[in-house]
Amino acid sequence: MSGDKTTIALIRHTESRANAGHILGGHAGCTGLSDRGREQARELRGALQETGVLVEASIAVTSRLPRAIETYTIISPAVRGGRLPATRDCGFCDVHWGDMDGAPEDDLVLPATIYSSVAPQGESWVGFVRRVTRALTSLASQAAGSTAVVVTHGGVIKTSFRAYGGGRYRHTEEDVGFGVLAIWEKAVDSEWTLSFYGDSNSLREGIHAPLS
């Protein structure tokens, strides 16, 4: 996975304590993985080691949220033999919840429009997608001709379907499961292709979920 081809592997973090407790887990509210999430991450690490898909990665990034950082810590032995530390980039963070960070999910009132912030000091849908699109575009340039792995969030992976997939894939509206891996590949002068989308079981079984 190096040379003329650019590969970007986006991994959703595994289950966090905030997910399990139905809390909006932003920079303040995220307290890392649940026990189940750690087990899911170990499962994913096993599948990555068996398949060797990230063995040639040369760039590793996580969001700034503890659940993404912890997921990478657990899977990192499967990334370039455990010799690739990850940088942290808020461009790959989940929605900035502002004053709702750490509040119960049930307390969230859906914004009136895609331009409206989710809460005071928070982010709108347009602001979130703009931030993530810029992070994805910048990473694609940085990783040109090599392989990058990013441990991030469901909304970021959804955004990649537009930023990289250009609307050619119909996955955007579906939920992204814990530990799901989306691998995007691009040859020189070609469009991005989704070469794999699935969880650790799909990865082990070599099942590619075609979503176009």
Next chain:
Amino acid sequence: MTVHDLDEKLLQKIIDMIRKCARLLDPDEPIWPERPLREVGVDSFGLVDLLVMLEDGFDIILPDDQLTPEMFESAATIAVVVASAQTAG
């Protein structure tokens, strides 16, 4: 600033950007300055594509509080905001 004060080159550049984001629009279908974006098939992700294109193309940053449905009504309304941002920058 009003629509009538706008530079034609600025408007045309914005219309060209809108066309790139209106992926289902027939190439022969006209986009005039006041034509609503919703009529030309720019979806919500297309709006973000357009926003990134505007910021890169005009070397501006549009603060979140300026991003409103009214701003994205048409090429003309976008142009008013872009021209103001250029002046402020």
